[in-house]
Amino acid sequence: MKILVCVSQAPDTTSRIAFTEGGKVFESSGVQYIVNPYDEWYALVRGIELKESLGGSVTTVTVGSAACDPVIRKALAIGADDAVRLDVDPTDAMQVASLIAGYATDKGFDLILCGKETIDHNGSIVPAMVAEMMDWPFIALASKLEVNGRVASVQRESAGGTESVEVSLPLVLSAAKGMAEQRIPNMRGIMSARSKPLLVESGQAEPATEVQEFTLPPPKGACKIIPAEQAEELIRLLREEAKVI
Amino acid sequence: MSVLAIVSLKNGQPTKGGLEAASYAAAYAKSLGTDAVALISGSIDGDGGLGATGVQRVLVHAGGITDSSQWAKLGAAAGLEIGADATVISHDHFGRAVGPRMAVRIGAGMVSGVTALPKSGLVRKNVFSGKAMADVAVKQAKAVYSVTPNAFGIASDGGVATTESFDAEVGAVREQVVSFHAASEDGQVPLPEADLVVSAGRGLKGPENWGIVEDLAQALGATTACSRPVSDIGWRPHHEHVGQTGITIRPNLYIAAGISGAIQHLAGVNQSKVIVVINTDPEAPFFKAADYGIVGDAFEVLPRLTAAVRALNS
Numbered sequence: 001m002k003i004l005v006c007v008s009q010a011p012d013t014t015s016r017i018a019f020t021e022g023g024k025v026f027e028s029s030g031v032q033y034i035v036n037p038y039d040e041w042y043a044l045v046r047g048i049e050l051k052e053s054l055g056g057s058v059t060t061v062t063v064g065s066a067a068c069d070p071v072i073r074k075a076l077a078i079g080a081d082d083a084v085r086l087d088v089d090p091t092d093a094m095q096v097a098s099l100i101a102g103y104a105t106d107k108g109f110d111l112i113l114c115g116k117e118t119i120d121h122n123g124s125i126v127p128a129m130v131a132e133m134m135d136w137p138f139i140a141l142a143s144k145l146e147v148n149g150r151v152a153s154v155q156r157e158s159a160g161g162t163e164s165v166e167v168s169l170p171l172v173l174s175a176a177k178g179m180a181e182q183r184i185p186n187m188r189g190i191m192s193a194r195s196k197p198l199l200v201e202s203g204q205a206e207p208a209t210e211v212q213e214f215t216l217p218p219p220k221g222a223c224k225i226i227p228a229e230q231a232e233e234l235i236r237l238l239r240e241e242a243k244v245i
Numbered sequence: 246m247s248v249l250a251i252v253s254l255k256n257g258q259p260t261k262g263g264l265e266a267a268s269y270a271a272a273y274a275k276s277l278g279t280d281a282v283a284l285i286s287g288s289i290d291g292d293g294g295l296g297a298t299g300v301q302r303v304l305v306h307a308g309g310i311t312d313s314s315q316w317a318k319l320g321a322a323a324g325l326e327i328g329a330d331a332t333v334i335s336h337d338h339f340g341r342a343v344g345p346r347m348a349v350r351i352g353a354g355m356v357s358g359v360t361a362l363p364k365s366g367l368v369r370k371n372v373f374s375g376k377a378m379a380d381v382a383v384k385q386a387k388a389v390y391s392v393t394p395n396a397f398g399i400a401s402d403g404g405v406a407t408t409e410s411f412d413a414e415v416g417a418v419r420e421q422v423v424s425f426h427a428a429s430e431d432g433q434v435p436l437p438e439a440d441l442v443v444s445a446g447r448g449l450k451g452p453e454n455w456g457i458v459e460d461l462a463q464a465l466g467a468t469t470a471c472s473r474p475v476s477d478i479g480w481r482p483h484h485e486h487v488g489q490t491g492i493t494i495r496p497n498l499y500i501a502a503g504i505s506g507a508i509q510h511l512a513g514v515n516q517s518k519v520i521v522v523i524n525t526d527p528e529a530p531f532f533k534a535a536d537y538g539i540v541g542d543a544f545e546v547l548p549r550l551t552a553a554v555r556a557l558n559s
């Protein structure tokens with residue numbers, strides 16, 4: 001099983017969100033970057049588990065500048081065999097997908113595993129774009145993946161429950177909660193990650209969209225505190241003031 | 246130029262996300278002075294309620310397809326047929342698979358999870374898990390938009406749409422749906438679609454205490470949710486976990502009892518219209534994100550709220 005995992009970096013969830021240059025650019029100074037949680041906890045770990053049970057290899061691919069290298073080393077420490085970085089600082093999903101599909105074409109991968117979405121742009125676009133560019137089947141929001149020969153059994157979130165889907169390989173999917181349990185890299189993993197191959201390739205692709213401006217939501221009005229002994233008053237307010245029930 | 250809405254069906258009816266996409270497409274078409282057309286695959290009764298959303302025509306593909314690649318081909322053909330520059334779809338598992346595929350197929354720019362109609366060439370979406378908003382420009386002639394659940398609402402003041410059959414070459418099936426398991430047997434609205442949500446965390450002390458949470462949810466007609474530790478330790482099923490690593494929801498009302506309001510929890514719920522927090526600790530961070538708060542013991546407050554709702558309803 002030859003597996004490619006798409007790994008992006010994302011600002012740590014506790015980061016302060018601010019913008020510069022008239023709201024055009026995310027203020028990254030002082031921000032700690034992490035592996036995008038869906039990529040790390042779910043896509044990467046499931047890829048490594050499949051390799052452990054079926055044999056094969058796990059390669060990670062990241063579209064980004066050298067600033068992504070620490071995050072890529074973390075993915076190697078968790079257990080990927082090697083990594084590729086496509087050296088473009090992306091601004092849009094179409095651009096990322098073209099570069100990933102361009103890299104993956106004709107490399108003989110059986111599976112391309114992505115996270116459900118990046119937690120900064122919240123796109124959930126790249127994975128299906130890669131699938132279309134490769135002309136492979138695709139499953140979004142997968143919570144389980146088993147592989148039997150050339151058929152994958154996948155579960156996905158769907159309106160009101162989960163659906164079981166059978167899909168032929170090669171396959172692209174985006175991974176959501178349930179797919180795997182988070183793995184903490186051990187000392188041996190961290191040491192060996194330093195010497196695993198991280199290939200850097202240049203590339204070029206055009207974005208199809210552009211963020212004109214980021215804005216922060218208006219500050220939330222003060223919370224109205226209702227005394228516990230008058231809990232019933234809350235229900236009246238929800239009906240008459242907030243009009244939500 | 247017209248606007249195409251791609252609408253998925255469930256049990257012979259448009260899904261909630263599908264009706265929201267149709268409503269968005271109709272409102273956008275109206276702002277442009279043009280028509281909106283819906284595309285479905287499968288069969289519906291009459292216009293399936295799509296006319297009410299403001300859509301004028303429904304293209305009916307008889308195949309009942311679910312494969313994302315087939316859908317992208319069908320959507321692209323329908324867009325070509327009606328001369329659509331904009332395509333609208335739901336931002337759920339269906340739209341996240343079909344929307345980007347179609348964008349690639351027709352060379353469109355895609356903006357996902359939009360929360361308002363495009364205006365002066367820009368469309369708004371939430372980013373950083375609801376901590377910021379972005380106004381995005383599409384640089385291609387064609388655009389695909391996926392609509393955030395509960396952000397736009399379902400219009401019901403339109404008329405009746407005409408239906409016509411539509412066919413296109415969609416290629417082979419590679420993704421085969423074999424079964425469906427409902428998330429809850431008790432008829433609750435699924436969490437991502439729920440308008441009202443009652444949620445609880447570690448402050449409830451143990452799974453045996455969830456009766457008071459379920460009672461309030463039942464009285465309100467709400468769906469239950471929980472914080473991550475609660476589903477991790479198995480007090481509640483995994484599908485109830487909301488937050489950064491669970492489900493993102495956007496109900497009209499989110500009631501949180503015994504949840505501290507960690508940033509990773511807020512990431513999944515802070516787009517709710519009204520947030521109510523019940524916590525014994527007046528310093529709990531959740532109060533900063535709340536509209537209404539009760540500093541008090543959930544074991545006393547929840548039953549009183551349930552009684553008040555029942556009194557109101559009777």
Ligand SMILES: Cc1cc2nc3c(=O)[nH]c(=O)nc-3n(C[C@H](O)[C@H](O)[C@H](O)COP(=O)(O)OP(=O)(O)OC[C@H]3O[C@@H](n4cnc5c(N)ncnc54)[C@H](O)[C@@H]3O)c2cc1C
Nearest residue numbers: 446447448472473488489490503504505507509510525543
């Ligand atoms: C990368 C990452 C991702 C994460 N993703 C998620 C996620 O998706 N969702 C999520 O929820 N968490 C997530 N977490 C965990 C998160 O940081 C918090 O640990 C978690 O949300 C806390 O759950 P809690 O509020 O139920 O429990 P606690 O933090 O233990 O809070 C319990 C609260 O109950 C109150 N309380 C106690 N007794 C009562 C009573 N009788 N009545 C009323 N109130 C009472 C306490 O004052 C306290 O505020 C994530 C963490 C990390 C690091």
Ligand SMILES: Nc1ncnc2c1ncn2[C@@H]1O[C@H](COP(=O)(O)O)[C@@H](O)[C@H]1O
Nearest residue numbers: 006008063114115117118123124125126
């Ligand atoms: N720059 C990137 N490099 C590698 N993979 C990416 C990148 N951006 C997004 N992805 C993958 O695509 C998934 C969805 O991203 P998005 O569509 O941006 O929300 C992520 O979880 C990653 O698996």
